[in-house]
Amino acid sequence: MLKLLPESILKYLIDKLPPFTGILMVKTTFEGTICGWYGKPDDYLDRNPEIGEDVCELVPAIFGMIPPMVVPVVMPRIQTRDQCIADIHIVQDEMTDDYWIFFVNQTKEVENIRQLLQRLNEIQIKTGILSVTSFLDNPFGNLHLLDYVTFLKQENGFFILLGERPEWFKELAQHFPVTDQQIALAEWFPFIDVFVMEADDFWKEGKPGSLKSGIWNENAVTGKTFSLNAFAINLNESNYLLIKPLFDEYTEEQDLMQRAREQSLAYEKLAKTERKLQALLDYKEKFVSIVSHDLRSPVASVLSIAQVLNSDAEFMDHLSDFNREMIKNIQDEMHRLLDYNDKLYHWSNLELGNFELVTSRIPLVDLVKSAERTAKPKINEKQILFKTRVDEELLVEVDKTLFLQVLNNLIGNAVKFTPTGGIIEVMGTKKDTYVELIIHDSGVGISKSVMNNLFHGFVRESTQGTQGEKGTGLGMGIVKKILDAHKVTIEVDSSPNQGTSFIIYLPLV
Amino acid sequence: MIKKKICMLGAFAVGKTSLVQRFVNSIFSGKYQTTIGVKIDQKMVSLGETDVNLLLWDIHGEDDFQKVKATYVMGASGYFIVIDGTRSETYQVGLELEKLAKNAAPQAKCVILINKSDLIRDWEITHGQIAKLISDGFKVIQTSAKDNLAVETAFTELTRMMIK
Numbered sequence: 001m002l003k004l005l006p007e008s009i010l011k012y013l014i015d016k017l018p019p020f021t022g023i024l025m026v027k028t029t030f031e032g033t034i035c036g037w038y039g040k041p042d043d044y045l046d047r048n049p050e051i052g053e054d055v056c057e058l059v060p061a062i063f064g065m066i067p068p069m070v071v072p073v074v075m076p077r078i079q080t081r082d083q084c085i086a087d088i089h090i091v092q093d094e095m096t097d098d099y100w101i102f103f104v105n106q107t108k109e110v111e112n113i114r115q116l117l118q119r120l121n122e123i124q125i126k127t128g129i130l131s132v133t134s135f136l137d138n139p140f141g142n143l144h145l146l147d148y149v150t151f152l153k154q155e156n157g158f159f160i161l162l163g164e165r166p167e168w169f170k171e172l173a174q175h176f177p178v179t180d181q182q183i184a185l186a187e188w189f190p191f192i193d194v195f196v197m198e199a200d201d202f203w204k205e206g207k208p209g210s211l212k213s214g215i216w217n218e219n220a221v222t223g224k225t226f227s228l229n230a231f232a233i234n235l236n237e238s239n240y241l242l243i244k245p246l247f248d249e250y251t252e253e254q255d256l257m258q259r260a261r262e263q264s265l266a267y268e269k270l271a272k273t274e275r276k277l278q279a280l281l282d283y284k285e286k287f288v289s290i291v292s293h294d295l296r297s298p299v300a301s302v303l304s305i306a307q308v309l310n311s312d313a314e315f316m317d318h319l320s321d322f323n324r325e326m327i328k329n330i331q332d333e334m335h336r337l338l339d340y341n342d343k344l345y346h347w348s349n350l351e352l353g354n355f356e357l358v359t360s361r362i363p364l365v366d367l368v369k370s371a372e373r374t375a376k377p378k379i380n381e382k383q384i385l386f387k388t389r390v391d392e393e394l395l396v397e398v399d400k401t402l403f404l405q406v407l408n409n410l411i412g413n414a415v416k417f418t419p420t421g422g423i424i425e426v427m428g429t430k431k432d433t434y435v436e437l438i439i440h441d442s443g444v445g446i447s448k449s450v451m452n453n454l455f456h457g458f459v460r461e462s463t464q465g466t467q468g469e470k471g472t473g474l475g476m477g478i479v480k481k482i483l484d485a486h487k488v489t490i491e492v493d494s495s496p497n498q499g500t501s502f503i504i505y506l507p508l509v
Numbered sequence: 510m511i512k513k514k515i516c517m518l519g520a521f522a523v524g525k526t527s528l529v530q531r532f533v534n535s536i537f538s539g540k541y542q543t544t545i546g547v548k549i550d551q552k553m554v555s556l557g558e559t560d561v562n563l564l565l566w567d568i569h570g571e572d573d574f575q576k577v578k579a580t581y582v583m584g585a586s587g588y589f590i591v592i593d594g595t596r597s598e599t600y601q602v603g604l605e606l607e608k609l610a611k612n613a614a615p616q617a618k619c620v621i622l623i624n625k626s627d628l629i630r631d632w633e634i635t636h637g638q639i640a641k642l643i644s645d646g647f648k649v650i651q652t653s654a655k656d657n658l659a660v661e662t663a664f665t666e667l668t669r670m671m672i673k
Contacts, residue, residue: 194581216547216548217545227546254543258542261521261522261543261574265522
C-alpha cells in the first residue's frame, strides 16, 4: 500500500505520525470528494467511506476544513464516532493538490488522561486547588502551574523529575538536576523516605485516588520556610509522586493549632493554680480545725469557773456591783467564745469533708422539739410565742446530729432576730413528692446585702440580735454545708421588719 | 562520612524545636510557636576522628490534635524523648512516645531530656521520677534551651551512643 502513496504524503506519514498500524487514510479531491481510502474504517467511523461522497458527510468534524487554510492541518482528539477519539491530519499532495486525511486513534491516550484528570480533581477537592484547562495538552508539564512538582518513581527507588519546576521549587532546591537522570529524592527531602514507605503499599495495591503525606517543612537558602505535602498517585501501572507547598491553608492550620495549644497551656496553668489554691485552703481549714479543737478545753474551763463563781451566792455577795457585773460578763463572753469556737470547728471540718453522714429515719417532730428545748431559755426570756405544726407521723431520713445543728442554727437565729413578744412558727408539711419544713419568724428581717452572701460561710456583716446578741457569721454557712451534704435545698424569703422564712425541701421517705 | 537520623519526640510545648534551634543555629526564642508536621535540620558533629552528619527530625508535639506517626521514627539511629520539667503531664506522654519509638526503631538509642532546667524551681517532675527513669536504664540529661545548658552535651552523648 505504501508504494501507492505519493512521495510527499509518504514522507509526512513516516516523519510526523507515530509508528501506528491502525491508521485510516482517506484520499479526497481538492473539493473534498472521497476518491480512495486505506485502513480499517470500522475503528474510526460508523460506516465505510464511499467513493464520490463528500468527506464532510462521512466525518462532520471536517466540515469547513477542506480546502484548509494551511497544510498540513492537525486536529487533535476529535470524537469521530462513539467511543473513538482520533487525531485528524489533513495533508496535501503537492503534485496533484489532492488531500490525504489521516485518522490516528487516540482513544486510549485520552482515557489515560481522563483517569489522571480524575485523580487530580480528587486532589483538587481535598486541597481546594483551582483547575487548569490547559492541562489536557501536557498533563505533567502543566502541573507546575498548580505549584506541583512531579516525579516518576522508578523500581529501583529513584525518581525522575517530570515537566516544569514551579517557582517555589526553584527557590527551595536551586541546584536540583533538571535532566531526566534518576534522583535519590530523600537526599533532597529526607522526609520523603518515610512517606515512600507508606506510599509503596499504596502503589503496590494500585489504589485509586491519592495518598497524602503529613506536612513537613523545608528551609530555602533564602531563609524562607516552605511547608510541604506529598501525594502518591497510581497511573497506568506507573507510580508518581507530587509535592506541593502549603501557603494560606498551612497558615490557617497553624493558627488554629497555635490557638488550641495556647488555650491548652492556659488551661493547664489554671488547673495547677486551682490545685495550689485548694491545697492552701485545705491547709487553712486544717489549721483552724486544730486550733479550735485545742482551744475548746481552756475556754470551757474558764466558762465553768465563771459559772461556778456566778452560782456561788456567798461569794457574789462579797463583791461590789462592778465586780459582779464583770464576772457575769466573763461568763457571757466565754459562752459566746465557746459557741464561736465550736462553730469554727464544725465549719472547718465540713469544709475539709471530715464527716460522714449517718442517716436514719426520724420523726421530724422529734427533731423540732429537741431544737425547741435548746432554744427554750431564750424563747422564755424574750417571751416569744413558739408554735409548731408538724405532722406527728412525718418521717425524714437525715443525720440526726448534723440536722439538729441545722435546726438549732435556724431556730436560734429566729429567736435572736425576733423582738420580745414576737412569734416563731415551725411547720412541717407533707407535699406530693417532698416534705416542706418552714421556720418563720416575725423578726427584723434580713437586709439585701446580707441575704446575697447568707450561705457563703464567713459573713463579715454579722447582724446583732434584737437584744444586742452577737453572731459568729458562720451559722448559715454551716446550715448550707450540712444541707448540701444531705442533697437538700434551702430557700429564704425575707422582708425588712416583716420577718423571715427559711424553707427546707426534704425528700419524702 | 556517617549520616544518622535523630528524632525529637515529646508532648507539645516541651521545647523540642528550641533544643534543635539552639543546637543547630545557636538561637533561642521565648515565643512559643507550635510545630505542624516535621522540620528536618542537619548538623555536622565531630567525635574524635569521626564526622557524623546528624539529620534532626523535629516532629510535631503529641496531643489530641496531632498524633506522632510511627513511620516518622523508622530508620532513626537515635531519638530524644523531651519532657518539660515544669509540666508533670509531659512525663507520661514522653513514656508513651518512647514505647512507640522503641517499636518503630528497636535498635535506636534513646536519651531522655528533662528540659527547662532554667525554671527548676517550678519543676513538677520529681527527683523520684527522674531516679525511676535512670533505674529503668535510660540516659537522662537535664537541659535548658533558653540558657543553653547541656544542649550540646545531649546531642553529643546521643551521637556517641549511636556510633558506638
